[in-house]
Amino acid sequence: MLTSQARRRLAQKTSSALVLVGASVLLAGSLLVGSAPASAATLVVEKSFTYACSGGPFSNTSITVKLSAPDSAAAGSPVNVTVGIPALTLRQAVTTATTVSANATLTVTNGTVTPGPKTGAAVAVNQTAVPAGDVIYPVAVTAAATGNVTVKPGNLTLALASAATTVTTCTTTSTEVLEVPIGAGGGDDNVVSYQCTLATTSGTDPAYPATVDVKITATMPTGARTNQDASITWASAVQTTADELKVPTGGFPTGSKFFATVKASGAGAPPTATGEAAATGTAGQSLTTLPTVTIKVRPTTAGTVTITPGDLAFGTTAAAAAVKCAAPTTGLPTFTFQVTAGSASPSPSPSPSPSPSNTTPTPTRTTTVIVTETPDEETSPTRRSSQTPKDGVATGAGGDAGPDGRMFIVAGSMLVLAAGGGGLLMRRRAARG
Secondary structure, three states, X not given: OOOXXXXXXXXXXXXXXXXXXXXXXXXXXXXXXHHOOOOOOOOEEEEEEEEEEEOOOEOOOEEEEEEEEEOOEOOOOEEEEEEEEOOEEEOOOOOOOEXXXXXXXXXXXXXXXXXXXXXXXXXXXXXXXXXXXXXXEEEEEOOOOXXXXXXEEXXXXXXXXXXXXXXXXXXXXXXXXXXXXXXXXXXXXXXEEEEEEEOHHHOOOOOOOEEEEEEEEEEOOOOEEOOOOEEEEEEEEXXXXXXXXXXXXXXXXXXXXXXXXXXEEOOOOOOEEEEEEEOOOOOOOEEOEEEEEEXXXXXXXXXXXXXXXXXXXXXXXXXXXXXXXXXXXXXXXXXXXXXXXXXXXXXXXXXXXXXXXXXXXXXXXXXOOOOOOOOOOOOOOOXXXXXXXXXXXXXXXXXXXXXXXXHHHHHHHHHHHHHHHHHHHHHHHHHHO
């Protein structure tokens, strides 16, 4: 049999071995996690197309452009098509930092694309090499569409944002298309693709115009009643699936706010409603989580109110916005709440009229009669007798029966405590011996 000392040594060795094994497993796991590709959880469909290019600021005569999109789309919801522009070469280095402006022509079946030039990769000063960069084109999938969303690329023009009039024209002769299956699981129904622009009075900014994906989380009111304000909590978060939403290089004007507008229909609700909150951010900062606002809607009839996202704005007022993000007209998520009939307006309770009071007291006549009567002790019905109980049981008290029973309880408790204390003392002495 092992002694206590031997058992302790064996336990220490076993513990050390387990620690070493655990550390090795953690190290191996961290290496595997660190080497895992960041896009492993993103499923996409993609296809490459070859373009022939000529003219303009770029010297590339042939480029390969990759089109990609999520592996499925939902009918009636937006889906983003990514156009991957490869690395390019400038004919002449620029003296001022700028960006690539890419304008891709896309023909879409079962959907509508938002066209126009998009901001691509950054172009550094005194460099002719331009890195690869992606541009995003939102596609609103037709509400009743089935099968596939097909995207066929057409002409592509490339320019420098600082000199947008001089373009490199690229064409493709490919007849292939990018196909995105339409299914219930495609995309996020609550993501809206906004087209964000800078106010003309704010000058130019390389971050604008921008296509910004914003996920909407709306908390609808419960217990809404007619002719009363119903409060909607509207939260917005910028997604990484499109362009960034940035504070302009000149910053927001002093006292700027964030304005979120919604469109309402049904139950006599007003067509639009706006909520606002303070807007903060430093120049050039990328905005991710936008302020949560409370939007109040007052329906006038019972029924269902349907809410859809409207425009977003940053500025001193919603009309005079430094940055305005326009919502698309189709493919928007909807939110609803129910309205029950209520009072048109609370009626004030009438004030009670004071009752007239007579200040002149009415005199009261009082007559006092004193009657003295001596009762008969033998026949009086009110006669009471008193008798000392024979035993203490008759009254529930000790009486003359002897000591109260509570004394026995106290004495017994003291004996129990004394016995317990003696036992503890004996055990302590035995332990010392």
